Structure formats: structure tokens, C-alpha cells
Amino acid sequence: MSTSTEPRLTSLSHGGGCGCKIAPGVLSEILKGAASLPVPKELLVGIETSDDAAVYRLNDEQALVATTDFFMPIVDDPHDFGRIAATNAISDVYAMGGKPILALALVGMPISVLSTATIGKILEGGASVCRQAGIPIAGGHTIDSVEPIYGLVALGLVHPDHVKRNADAQAGDVLVLGKALGVGVMSAALKKGMLDAAMYRRMIDTTTRLNTPGPELAALDGVHAITDVTGFGLAGHALEMARGSGCSVEVDWSAVPLLEGVPALARDGFITGASGRNWAAYGADVSLGASLPAEAQALLSDPQTSGGLLVSCTPQSLDQVLAVFKRHGFDSAAVVGRVAAADAGPHLRVA
Structure with missing residues (x-):
């Protein structure tokens, strides 16, 4: 200190x-x-x-x-x-x-x-x-x-x-997120003195974990696009992937990994100003399911410092992708959605 x-x-x-x-x-x-x-x-x-x-x-x-x-x-x-x-x-x-x-x-x-x-x-x-x-x-x-x-x-x-752009996702791909979300919420709680020692350790562990799976993932034929989720939140970086690829992205909120304790902190109001600015910038292009919890919007736009890789890959290569993440110690890596053909609706749907 x-x-x-x-x-x-x-x-x-x-x-x-x-x-x-x-x-x-x-x-x-x-x-x-x-x-x-x-x-x-x-x-x-x-x-x-x-x-x-x-x-x-x-x-x-x-x-x-x-x-x-x-x-x-x-x-x-x-x-x-x-x-x-x-x-x-x-x-x-x-x-x-x-x-x-x-x-x-x-x-x-x-x-x-x-x-x-x-x-x-x-x-x-x-x-x-x-x-x-x-x-x-x-x-x-x-x-x-x-x-x-x-x-x-x-x-x-x-x-x-082997260069993997964020704009090469293809319809039919599945999306894998390498790290759990919630760093922005944790930082807001820390600034107000409301983050306990255990949660601080979890925050440091995730933000100092190098995204070393990247080169190995990029060498896989079934991996089409990679980006990392940082300051614009999961929704913002998924939208960049969708817009660049000319596709739509669908996220299953129940499958999105969250750092332990983060939902409760979000419900208690520990939200960064950047989360609101993010949503104001791109919220019109996001469709939120009616059954989502109240804190979902804030967590989707929560700025992730040193966040995880978001990988768009074929369903056939999914086991290889998850195995790479696991080999590098990313145990929270999870399938969080899929890429679909573009339509006239929002670029990102969260259900």
C-alpha cells in the first residue's frame, strides 16, 4: 500500500x-x-x-x-x-x-x-x-x-x-469468454472501502492473469475471431465483433461467468460511471430479454480492466478451444453465446 x-x-x-x-x-x-x-x-x-x-x-x-x-x-x-x-x-x-x-x-x-x-x-x-x-x-x-x-x-x-481480427466472426460460430466479469463493479466497491480482502484477492488474480492462450487459440483452424473484453464491457466488445463481421451476436446471460460476489455488489449500487457512459453509447443496439435480472445491463456494460479473451469459433473446434483455456489455467472460460446472420434488428441480443 x-x-x-x-x-x-x-x-x-x-x-x-x-x-x-x-x-x-x-x-x-x-x-x-x-x-x-x-x-x-x-x-x-x-x-x-x-x-x-x-x-x-x-x-x-x-x-x-x-x-x-x-x-x-x-x-x-x-x-x-x-x-x-x-x-x-x-x-x-x-x-x-x-x-x-x-x-x-x-x-x-x-x-x-x-x-x-x-x-x-x-x-x-x-x-x-x-x-x-x-x-x-x-x-x-x-x-x-x-x-x-x-x-x-x-x-x-x-x-x-494466424492474425485474428475482431471482425472475422462467422454465422454459426459459438462464443467463448475466457474470464469472469465484474472488475468494474469491484473497483467501484474498492474506491468506497466496501471490497473485502477475499474479493480484492479475486480481483487481483483475474486482472493480473496474462491472456497467454491467445497464440495457441489463433493457430486453430476453427477459430475465426478473437478480441479481449476491456473498457467497453462484454456488450461493447461483442458489438464491435458483430458490426465488424456483419453479423448479429446472441448472448446467454445465464452462461456468462461472473466473479464471486459481483452480482450482490451491483445490486447494492456499486456501478462505475463508465458503465453508464458505455450503455448510453451503444444500448440502442442491444436487446435485453424481459427475464434478465435488474443488474444485467450494468454488468454487460461494466468496464473490464485486463479482461478475458472473447473467441468466436466453429462448434466443431469448441472442445479444442476450451482445452487450450484449461491448459493455461482459465478454469472459468465458458460458452456464452453464438454468432448469427445479420438481420434488421439489434446487433446484440441478450436472453
Whole structure:
């Protein structure tokens, strides 16, 4: 934890983790002009479908995966904050099917407020995750910032034939979610001092678990699309997959894994502001079944910091996909829905 003379890390940020993301509708407006920029033929994945990372073809055997992610504290322990931020950033490489090769640190800290010891713990937390991923932090950039900010530029390599975009789901596919939901709800409870020690451990365990199944999943012929569920929530990232693929997505709410204790916290009102902003941006494209519990909407739009992989695969490859997740220790991975042909209705239906 921070020292007794320093403020809580979460008290220094207006929003924590991926809850800091700009709302989807606002982001789309901001990026509107960027789509007209010239695109080299070697750029296999750019900004066109709001995918997890850029992918640039180097040769017939290698493509470079490039991404960056950074945010303000979601927890007060500086080492845990660094671990979560680094895990979240590296996840985008895994989500494209890539193997990480190196990282650069992005550091903005209020140096008149936080001690060098606390800032050092944040950086060491991030470095510990990079060691776990088998990559170096090869450089970076630091600034004096009003709010604490930490993250990484993460680079990786993938075979061009194994790149998995979020826009290649096919009608008839099933959807598998690799991690349970509820990180945003937990972070809201933590900020108000209402998250007990056991739930905090569950939160740290899920947010610091690297999405290592990504490259192995991407190599499976039956896997068509992969994305990771982060700041826009399960509904937001499922919608990106549906829109990019020209399909509809159907989610079975009863099958969606939730972190233990999260539904009760949501019912008690521990909802992030980002959840509401998310729903305002895309709720019109979501159809909710009449029998869903009252907290379902908030949990569908709950921002997931360092969330799980969402995989679209053929029914025939499902056993292989689940076996990969299990082999990597993702015991909560579950089939949560399916992909259907597009129609005139909402892109996402939740029943």
C-alpha cells in the first residue's frame, strides 16, 4: 500500500483502470478523420474495426503486432497497480494471436505528491509482469502529471496467417469468454472501502492473469475471431465483433461467468460511471430479454480492466478451444453465446 503520508492512489484519479476510457460514441467522433489517412498494403489491421492492436506485415512469416494501453490507478497498492496495467497492455498482443517480444513504459506521475519509492513500486509491478511474459522493458517515457498514469507500449510477432481480427466472426460460430466479469463493479466497491480482502484477492488474480492462450487459440483452424473484453464491457466488445463481421451476436446471460460476489455488489449500487457512459453509447443496439435480472445491463456494460479473451469459433473446434483455456489455467472460460446472420434488428441480443 502507499505510505501513511501519501494519499490513496485511487483518490488521485477521476476514474480507474479501463473505466478511464473515452466513451465509444465520443471516441468514434474523435477518430472520424483518421480513417481517411493513406494505408500501406502491409498494414493488415488498422483502426477500421476498432481492433485490439495494429498489425504490420514484415515478410511471409512474420507480422508485427503493436499496441499501447495506459490508465490511472484502479487499486491503491502501487505494485498491484503496475501489474494490472502491464497485464492489460500486453493482452492486446495476445488478442491478435501474437507472442509479445518487448515493451516500452509510459509513466506520468505527480512527483510532488507521490514518493519515488511508491512510483518505483508501480514500475516494478509492471516489470514483474513483463518478466512473467518473457519480455524486456526496453525503454519508455516519463512526464510529471497531475494524475498518476502507467502503462506500456507492447510489441509482438505473429504469423500473418494466424492474425485474428475482431471482425472475422462467422454465422454459426459459438462464443467463448475466457474470464469472469465484474472488475468494474469491484473497483467501484474498492474506491468506497466496501471490497473485502477475499474479493480484492479475486480481483487481483483475474486482472493480473496474462491472456497467454491467445497464440495457441489463433493457430486453430476453427477459430475465426478473437478480441479481449476491456473498457467497453462484454456488450461493447461483442458489438464491435458483430458490426465488424456483419453479423448479429446472441448472448446467454445465464452462461456468462461472473466473479464471486459481483452480482450482490451491483445490486447494492456499486456501478462505475463508465458503465453508464458505455450503455448510453451503444444500448440502442442491444436487446435485453424481459427475464434478465435488474443488474444485467450494468454488468454487460461494466468496464473490464485486463479482461478475458472473447473467441468466436466453429462448434466443431469448441472442445479444442476450451482445452487450450484449461491448459493455461482459465478454469472459468465458458460458452456464452453464438454468432448469427445479420438481420434488421439489434446487433446484440441478450436472453
